Amino acid sequence: MPIDAARAVAAEPRSSEIAWDHKDIQLYHLGLGAGTPATDLDELRYTLESRLHVLPSFATVAGAGMAFAGGLAAPGLDINLASVLHGGQRIELHRPIPVKGTAVSTSRVAAVYDKGKAAVIVVRTAAADEDGPLWTSDAEIFARGEGGFGGERGPSVRAELPDRAPDRTVERAVREDQALLYRLSGDWNPLHADPEFAKLAGFDRPILHGLCTYGMTLKTVVDTLLGGDVARVRAYSTRFAGVVFPGxxxxxxxxAGKGRIQASVTAAERDDAPVLADTVVEHM
Structure with a gap:
């Protein structure tokens, strides 16, 4: 059955209560590679409960990231889940995420675009607690073979990089076990752990979660350009352009620009193969 974009967008939002505490935050940060060196005072902000702050990209895994799957279950989206890829991600922070919290997470399909051979589904999730809005998250889902239903093509926005040398170049090692640790925050897709499943998907070994690379990149920007202050981040967006392998x-x-930092992320050992593109951190 073809996609019914109007029905999907008009569907009632889905709400659920989510909760987290310092253990969820610490596990997420460790999954991004935080804690090296283990006694570094800057790293302890990510790993020690008495010093803890919350990297804004935690919003993508809060509540075990169930909003993503819930959005794809909306009426009008009769799609093959095996054809689905995470195409892009944006989060907007309304205020810093607390170390411990309970919130209502509400998800809906904000848009469905017809790209011809594929469809792009934008799942928008808003989280709020008793003090008001916390974050709004847009996940762009690329569904191969699901286009051609006669919908709008949608925007094609690219963040062109400045025509000059980068202000900083930082290298971050991905541990061999990093995907195994990151998946404990809620993304249990065997593509990131099971070699046989990875081969069925066309990879010679398991790949790292795109959202892990997303979080690692934000941590690098916060630590190197924002003085380690997570509260300065206002929004963060990217497009997933390629894969990363553990190791x-x-x-x-x-x-760096005024209130805006752009980033390009590549795999160093594979001739700088693109990993993240159109990556922008908006900050105060």
């Missing part, structure tokens, strides 16, 4: 090295190039 590789991320090369993160950044360009």
């Amino acid at each position: 590789e090295t991320l090369r993160i190039r950044t360009w």
Whole structure:
């Protein structure tokens, strides 16, 4: 059955209560590679409960990231889940995420675009606690073979990099076991752990979660350009351009502007193969 975009967008939002505490935050940060060196005071902000702050990208795994799957279950989206890829991600922070909290997470399909051979589904999730809005998250889901239903093509926004050398270039090693640790925050897809499943998906070995690379990149920007202050981040967006394998090295190039930092992320050992593109951190 073809996608019914109007029905999907008009569907009632789905709400659920989510909760987290310092253990969820620490596990998420460790899954991004935080804690090296273990006694470094800057790293202890990510790993020690008495010093803890919350990296804004935690919003993508709060409540075990169930909003993503819930959005794809909306009426009008009769799609093959095996054809689905995470195409892009954006989060907007309304205020800093507390170390411990309970919130209502509400998800809906904000848009469905017809790209011809594929469809792009935008799942929007808003989280709020008793004090008001916390974050709004947009996940762009790329569904191969699901286009051609006669919908709008949608925007094609690209964040062109400045025509100059990057202000900083930082390399971040991805541990061999990093995908195994990151998946404990809620993404149990065997693609990131099971070699046989990875081969069925066309990879010679398991790949790292795209959202892990997303979080690693934000941590690098916060630590190197924002004085380690997570509260300065206002929004963060990216497009997933390629895969990363555990054991590789991320090369993160950044360009700083007024209230805006752009980044390019590549796999250093594979001739700088693109990993994240159109990556922008908006900050105060």
